[in-house]
Amino acid sequence: MNDAPVMIRVDRLTKLYGQNRAVNAISFDVPRGEVLGFLGPNGAGKSTTMKMLTCFLTPTAGRAEVAGFDVFAQSLEVRRRIGYLPEDTPLYRDMLVLEYLDYVTELRRVPAGERRGRIKRIGEVTGIMGVLGKRIGELSRGFRQRVGLTQAMVHDPDILILDEPTSGLDPNQIVEIRELIKELGRQKTVILSTHILPEVEATCDRVVIISDGRLVADGRPNDLVAREHADKFRILLEAGPVAAEVRGKLEAMAGVRHVGQDPSESDTLQFTITTDGVRDLRRELFRAAVDNQWPLLELDRKEASLEEVFARLTKSEPQTAGNKAA
Amino acid sequence: MGTSWIIAKRELGAYFKSPVAYVVLSLFLIISGGLFFFGNFFIAGNATMDGFFGVMPLLLVFICPAIAMRLIAEERGSGSIELLLTMPVRDSEVVFGKYLAALMVLAVGLLLTLPFALTVAKLGPLDSGPVLGSYLGTLLLGGTYLAIGLLGSAMTKNQVVAVIVGWAICMALWLMGFLSSAAGPVLGPVLQYASPAYQFSKIARGVIELRNVVYYLSAIGVCLVIAIQVLESRKWR
Numbered sequence: 005m006n007d008a009p010v011m012i013r014v015d016r017l018t019k020l021y022g023q024n025r026a027v028n029a030i031s032f033d034v035p036r037g038e039v040l041g042f043l044g045p046n047g048a049g050k051s052t053t054m055k056m057l058t059c060f061l062t063p064t065a066g067r068a069e070v071a072g073f074d075v076f077a078q079s080l081e082v083r084r085r086i087g088y089l090p091e092d093t094p095l096y097r098d099m100l101v102l103e104y105l106d107y108v109t110e111l112r113r114v115p116a117g118e119r120r121g122r123i124k125r126i127g128e129v130t131g132i133m134g135v136l137g138k139r140i141g142e143l144s145r146g147f148r149q150r151v152g153l154t155q156a157m158v159h160d161p162d163i164l165i166l167d168e169p170t171s172g173l174d175p176n177q178i179v180e181i182r183e184l185i186k187e188l189g190r191q192k193t194v195i196l197s198t199h200i201l202p203e204v205e206a207t208c209d210r211v212v213i214i215s216d217g218r219l220v221a222d223g224r225p226n227d228l229v230a231r232e233h234a235d236k237f238r239i240l241l242e243a244g245p246v247a248a249e250v251r252g253k254l255e256a257m258a259g260v261r262h263v264g265q266d267p268s269e270s271d272t273l274q275f276t277i278t279t280d281g282v283r284d285l286r287r288e289l290f291r292a293a294v295d296n297q298w299p300l301l302e303l304d305r306k307e308a309s310l311e312e313v314f315a316r317l318t319k320s321e322p323q324t325a326g327n328k329a330a
Numbered sequence: 331m332g333t334s335w336i337i338a339k340r341e342l343g344a345y346f347k348s349p350v351a352y353v354v355l356s357l358f359l360i361i362s363g364g365l366f367f368f369g370n371f372f373i374a375g376n377a378t379m380d381g382f383f384g385v386m387p388l389l390l391v392f393i394c395p396a397i398a399m400r401l402i403a404e405e406r407g408s409g410s411i412e413l414l415l416t417m418p419v420r421d422s423e424v425v426f427g428k429y430l431a432a433l434m435v436l437a438v439g440l441l442l443t444l445p446f447a448l449t450v451a452k453l454g455p456l457d458s459g460p461v462l463g464s465y466l467g468t469l470l471l472g473g474t475y476l477a478i479g480l481l482g483s484a485m486t487k488n489q490v491v492a493v494i495v496g497w498a499i500c501m502a503l504w505l506m507g508f509l510s511s512a513a514g515p516v517l518g519p520v521l522q523y524a525s526p527a528y529q530f531s532k533i534a535r536g537v538i539e540l541r542n543v544v545y546y547l548s549a550i551g552v553c554l555v556i557a558i559q560v561l562e563s564r565k566w567r
Contacts, residue, residue: 058416062565083418094409098347111417
């Protein structure tokens, strides 16, 4: 991927709750300067993995290293270097925002003279300077989330672990926070979990999809989309040729598994061709159109959204190794 | 120590931001003062505080777990424990800091009873030795009950369960001393010696012996160590 040092190394990490494998032997690395999106349906094991990376829970098997330190054996060293936003932002509701941030910076051993400066710098970005004097329990969900983000970043950690950082924010705030995370991702290492797919495409350099505790995909968002949907093509013809005839000819082509006629306007014919594997059929389709004198209007490889990739990969049954991207 | 102190400061703030400390301390002052002055203090007509300190072993059985119940259970319930324990802090520092805060709340309660002592001293010659000894003894006795309450609080995310566990253990210890005379010539003295109330009666006479202090400090130490283990149990493989 690149030459940056690996900041987070997850190696066959497993967590059992009784007999239930919440996280099942997942492995991935995150180099410095990468924003990794952690994707999966509810209960897939995202939060459990994050709790292990932040030393709140201990892995049942496998290991994880953060900044070169083992999360089990060198937990204090790990915790000094991370900023963590847990799911649901559990802050002390009885404290004032400023009081709470003072407390966090003190616990984080930020030198006394720098505390207010740090709070101001991060607080301006997260937009909480106007609520410093308010009680956390009186804040709206969005503001509490921003205070949570502030406490995760106020000590300038190398590694940020954010469990659903944009939940509860309004669309404008979401854009701001995404920008902030992208900005931070240049120098730091960020893992964020989400089930908002556009967020991954907007913020993350790389995405890891887990389902039922297993890793089912790992790659750049665009690569995942391209890889997963390279098997569908679409042609649009001007009306004229007999539909059944076209269909028969398409079905006879090598590697074609299925041909479907899509509903289209009355003066056009549209077909979707599914192939048996990763094979670029566009050249052959063009040739077929020329040979048969079909008036070809459009020809493309179907680009599906990350939503579809996600839906396909996280269907209940465990995926075969073939779906596991490098 | 530094980290524990930071945590203790926050906890102390939390106590006085919620009604808990005020309610519990008010109850403590009303019951202890009421039993003392409206009990047989004026009938006996002696300028001593024996009557006041006499109720402590039983009264604190109820007061101390009520002070300690929120310490860890509240954070477990709200989930804030996750944020706390993913900070660079040791579990032992968390437990110790929280314990320290509870102890300070108890100390505030005891300081607020100083007017009782001053009142007695106005009415007659008050021997300051037993009074000072008893205050120290009360702090140690209450400190032991607080450690038990903290242990109860470490075990659950429900504060009601926490306080009931604390009460049950403290009450059992109190009963152990209370009933020791009925336990026969061999077991009886052992149970008596092991009871916090008996140790308290020794200190309350105004003679502070090292072994009584050691008794309390060990009891507190044992409870805190178990509480730390309970907190760390989430990490057991």
